[in-house]
Amino acid sequence: MDEGRSRLRIFVALIAVVLGILFLRLGKLQIIERSDHTGKSTANAVRERRVQPPRGRFYDRNGVLLVENEPSFTLYVTPRYFDPTTIPLLSSLVMVPDSVIQQRFDLANKAPFQRSPLQPHITFEALSRVLEQRHNLPGVDYDISQKRRYLTDVRLTHALGYVREISETALEKHREEGYIRGDPFGQGGLELQYEQDVRGTPGSEFKMINIKGQVVADYLEGQENRAAQSGMDLTLTIDADLQAFAESLFVNKRGGVIAIDPSNGEVLAMHSAPDFDLEMFTERLDPAEWDSIRTHPDRPLFNRVTQSVLAPGSTFKPLVAMLALEQGVINRNSRYFCGGGHPIGRGNFFNCLAEHGSINVIEALEVSCNTFFFEMMNRIDVNSLNEIASRFGFGREPWLDIDSSSIERGLIPDSSYYNRIYGTVAERNRGLKVGWTQGNVMNLGVGQGEVNVSLLQLSRYIAAMANGGRLVTPHLVRGLIDPQTGEERIPAAPPSTQLEVNPVYLDIVKEGMKKVVHDHSWWLDIPGIPSMGKTGSAQNNRDEDNSWFIFAAPADNPKIAVAVLAENAGFGSNTAGPIGSFIAERYLKGTLELTPTRRDKLKTLMALNTITEINPGRGE
Amino acid sequence: MRRRYLNLDLISLFAWLSLVGIGILAIYSATHGPASEFFASDPKQNFDNQIIWFGISVVGLLVALMLPIRFFQTIAFPVYGATLLLLVAALLFGREINGAKSWLHFGPMSLQVSELAKVGTIMAVAQVVGMRRPKTMDLKFAFILVGIILLPASLIVLQNDTGTALVFIGLIPIILFWSGLDINLLMLMISPAIVGYFAIVSLPTAIVLTVLFTAFMWWRTRDRRIAIFSGVATGGTVAMAKVALTVVFSDYQVQRILSFTNPGADEFKANVGFHQVNSMAAIGSGGWAGKGFLQGTQTQGGYVFEQSTDFIFSVIGEEWGFLGSIVILVLFGILMIRLLQLGANMKHPFGVLIASSTAGMYLIHIFINIGMATSLLPVIGIPLPFISYGGSALLANSALLAIVLSLHLRKDDFSIYGY
Structure with missing residues (x-):
């Protein structure tokens, strides 16, 4: 039996060797190379699906919900696993023609292993039908995303901005903040400025994917999933009712308006016309539609409140009046003779609208006498104008809580600017350059020439004129509220500053501005509420003058300051003026109490159309 | 009579029950997991069927325990x-499944007759060895044994079930070993197979093995002829393998043969390497303790084909990890070594041969099956004993165990019928 024992031992050794080999092999795979294989297995079998959080909602100053979210379901296909014979079934479930699905599938099939959208924005009911049939639909799955939903007829287009899939360049820049391809990202306006606050925290769902590419179950029963956290809600300073009213006044017009609270800079209404419908970004963007907006000659994408910098015309005169008083070139009673133009002028240059005769600063403001203000700048150095203008916020980039790339600083020239552009006096004398003259500077006195301002800047300026010299910071957001905790945060904005202006001079200018709306263009005064304002009609290189108006009411305790531009709409007192005055009345009274004249003005206003018709044949 | 029940070997019975139990759980996981609604309905039935076959096996075991040695x-x-x-009937009337014509259908039951042939073959060999007297081992006797094995093996090859046939071939040295063939001769027999494997996987290893083996044979026998023969046999195999790989086979064939050494290579992972890539990903990602019952992403996603049958080990490796895999290996180890001990206790060639050949056959299955699942060996479609789904295999493997247990229960009776 010795022979038998040794054979037994040999065979036991053989078993030990074989099991030992398998033991080592398993150790190699499961212990040493584990992470390698784990990567491989999760790469194909587990898919992390990003759960987009609801973006923060936007409320108006009175708590009216303006913008919220709704879920949007998109069907996806992975062509490698898809069975094209199921196309008729699928299209009957989502209720679209077979050809549509077929077409999308053919497109997706160019990258057969990639998951591509098959049908965007399907209804929840359609999704439910698809899910019931999912066993028969290999290679089909879906994503839930959030899309913006606009609840009121307030458009607020340029202030709100819109949301689109993050661009490659933005992704490059913001990758560290946790963005991935396909995430939504604010485009312009508040959506961009408050992107980090309203985006919320994306969640993750881990799904098991089977070999056919179907989502079959929650990975680890969802233990690893992270819920998405909603973004912060914004309470805007906007008054939805006033905003809608302001928008209605700009139908068929080019221009813009901004109304602020002169005591704190809260923007009550802000509109740039023409605008575009934000709804179009909630669906698959139609490239043709987008193109027609992008290339429209009236530039709907352009924010005329912050980006449009133009010569302000006579709305600049109160500033020049302040400057003249400060510089001591005039006092309250100093008079200058207007004979229908400044003596320095020839032909049409330095003309006045009328022969005003002997006139003081208050009367000059009231009747908007050009001669008087040409003379003021004849007596004042251009750099002094630059100084006071920048004190009032002109020529400097104003702050507003929309994306800063759409905020223009405008231009207030000074002597070095003129030297740079036209050449110095010495250069002129040597015949090298044309040089600049007193004429250039005098032109600034009536807000013409090389002076460019935006409506945003004008709104701060009129507010400061009305409120005793406080330069406020316009802003669109009052507070950020965390929807989970209810915590409120006040966003940081530059503080308002008290300007170094003599209140006596301020009162003089104010008196002139009161007379503008009370006497000269009396229909601009709000019935029963004394107000102040200044119209402007600025020449431009298109056709009709640009119609400007700055306005504040009530004059002695201002609650609203408005700056209005109606492009190529003629006299300030006819178009921009009524718009500003009606907006202020609507805000102060909640309604319009129309006198016969104001009713006529409103009618004329509504009938005015300055929009460029690009496709006259196309009916609504 | 009391002593007989004491002779009932509880250790191997325990190992058997544990392995079948683990197998049923693994089959459940492979067919009834959270995503099983996406599987075809066939594999779902495997679970129910396996339980039925387990019941049949238990009944068979109880019946076998009541039968006498004679x-x-x-x-x-x-x-x-x-x-x-x-086997012949299957060849003539069988239904082809997965390319192999080795199935016979009796009403609702289908039998893989090549599995049952293992039982018949091992019994026949044991009976031949048991009847042999005098107790000598000459070449003529060895040829008879080889013939008994090759006959069913060649029928199985005709059925196109190469994997199962390979098990029979592997059985030859084991049976010759246990029927007393000279160990040197045996080593000469199996050494070409081993160096042949390494000639494919790693040529230097094969050459080193050839030299070591020749030296070993010289050290063992001090017989120059045997040493030279060893060198020629193993070296010749290496040379032939080399020639076959470089000259005889086309590049494509060579690549296919070698695919198991690198199943994840770009040219294989979508076709021949696909099973092994996914199987390795499943097993490797199990790590120490596994992903948990019904939690394997590969298993539940159905990434490994045949995961309830031939690739069942990927389920265990993924969901129960290294520890679970080791438990399986240990249980198999206990079962096989215990079988050898039971055989040795019986002190009769019939018992020894049945017990040890059964252990050997399990060993072949275990090595090839787990080796395949871990890409140590090419894909050879044979089940993992007791664990893979497959009624015929479960029944055949259990029957062999049952015979050994029954023989051991009455081992004292052997002397009566002994030579």
Whole structure:
């Protein structure tokens, strides 16, 4: 039996060797190379699906919900696993023609292993039908995303901005903040400025994917999933009712308006016309539609409140009046003779609208006498104008809580600017350059020439004129509220500053501005509420003058300051003026109490159309 | 009578029950997991069927335990003959499944007759060895044994079930070993197979093995002829393998042969390497303790084909990890070593041969099956004993165990019928 024992031992050794080999092999795979294989297995079998959080909602100053979210379901296909014979079934479930699905599938099939959208924005009911049939639909799955939903007829287009899939360049820049391809990202306006606050925290769902590419179950029963956290809600300073009213006044017009609270800079209404419908970004963007907006000659994408910098015309005169008083070139009673133009002028240059005769600063403001203000700048150095203008916020980039790339600083020239552009006096004398003259500077006195301002800047300026010299910071957001905790945060904005202006001079200018709306263009005064304002009609290189108006009411305790531009709409007192005055009345009274004249003005206003018709044949 | 029940070997019975139990759980996971609604309906049935076959196996085991030694000796040849007939019948009337014509259908039952042939073959061999007297081992006797094995093996090759046939080939050295063939001769027999494997996987290793083996044989026998023969046999195999790989086979064939050494290579992972890539990903990602029952992403996603049958080990490796895998190996180790001990206790060639050949056959299955699942070996479609789904295999493997247990229960009776 010795022979038998040794054979037994040999065979036991053989078993030990074989099991030992398998033991080592398993150790190699499961212990040493584990992470390698784990990567491989999760790469194909587990898919992390990003759960987009609801973006923060936007409320108006009175708590009216303006913008919220709704879920949007998109069907996806992975062509490698898809069975094209199921196309008729699928299209009957989502209720679209077979050809549509077929077409999308053919497109997706160019990258057969990639998951591509098959049908965007399907209804929840359609999704439910698809899910019931999912066993028969290999290679089909879906994503839930959030899309913006606009609840009121307030458009607020340029202030709100819109949301689109993050661009490659933005992704490059913001990758560290946790963005991935396909995430939504604010485009312009508040959506961009408050992107980090309203985006919320994306969640993750881990799904098991089977070999056919179907989502079959929650990975680890969802233990690893992270819920998405909603973004912060914004309470805007906007008054939805006033905003809608302001928008209605700009139908068929080019221009813009901004109304602020002169005591704190809260923007009550802000509109740039023409605008575009934000709804179009909630669906698959139609490239043709987008193109027609992008290339429209009236530039709907352009924010005329912050980006449009133009010569302000006579709305600049109160500033020049302040400057003249400060510089001591005039006092309250100093008079200058207007004979229908400044003596320095020839032909049409330095003309006045009328022969005003002997006139003081208050009367000059009231009747908007050009001669008087040409003379003021004849007596004042251009750099002094630059100084006071920048004190009032002109020529400097104003702050507003929309994306800063759409905020223009405008231009207030000074002597070095003129030297740079036209050449110095010495250069002129040597015949090298044309040089600049007193004429250039005098032109600034009536807000013409090389002076460019935006409506945003004008709104701060009129507010400061009305409120005793406080330069406020316009802003669109009052507070950020965390929807989970209810915590409120006040966003940081530059503080308002008290300007170094003599209140006596301020009162003089104010008196002139009161007379503008009370006497000269009396229909601009709000019935029963004394107000102040200044119209402007600025020449431009298109056709009709640009119609400007700055306005504040009530004059002695201002609650609203408005700056209005109606492009190529003629006299300030006819178009921009009524718009500003009606907006202020609507805000102060909640309604319009129309006198016969104001009713006529409103009618004329509504009938005015300055929009460029690009496709006259196309009916609504 | 009391002593007989004491002789009932509880250790191997325990190992058997544990392995079948683990197998049923693994099959459940592979067919009834959270995502099983996406599987075809066939594999779902595997779970129910396996339980039925387990029941049949238990009944069979109980019946076998009641039968006397003589019964098994008497039926050895008839069983062998019957399985040969079944193999022929399968060839003639069988239904082809996965390319192999090795299935016979009886009403709702389908039998893989090549599995049953293992039982008949082992019984026949044991009976031949048991009847042999005098107790010598000459070449003529060895050829008879080889013939008994090759007959069913060649029928199985005709059925196109190469994997199962390979098990029979592997059985040859084991049976010759246990029937007393000279160990040197045996080593000469199996050494070409081993160096041949390494000639494919790693040529330097094969050359080193050739030299070591020749030296070893010289050290063992001090017989120059044997040493030279060893060197020629192993070295010749290496040379032939090399020639075959470089000259005889086309590049494509060579690549296919070698695919198991690198199944994840770009040219294989979508076709021949696909099973092994996914199987390795499943097993490797299990790590120490596994992903948990019904939690394997590969298993539940159905990434490994045949995961309830031939690739069942990927389920265990993924969901129960290294520890679970080791438990399986340990249980197999206990079962096989225990079988050898039971055989040795019986002190009769019939018992020794059945017990040890059964252990050897399990060993071949375990090595090839787990080796395949871990890409140590090419894909060879044979089940993991007791664990893979497959009624015929479960029944055949259990029957062999049952015979050994029954023989051991009455081992004292052997002397009566002994030579």
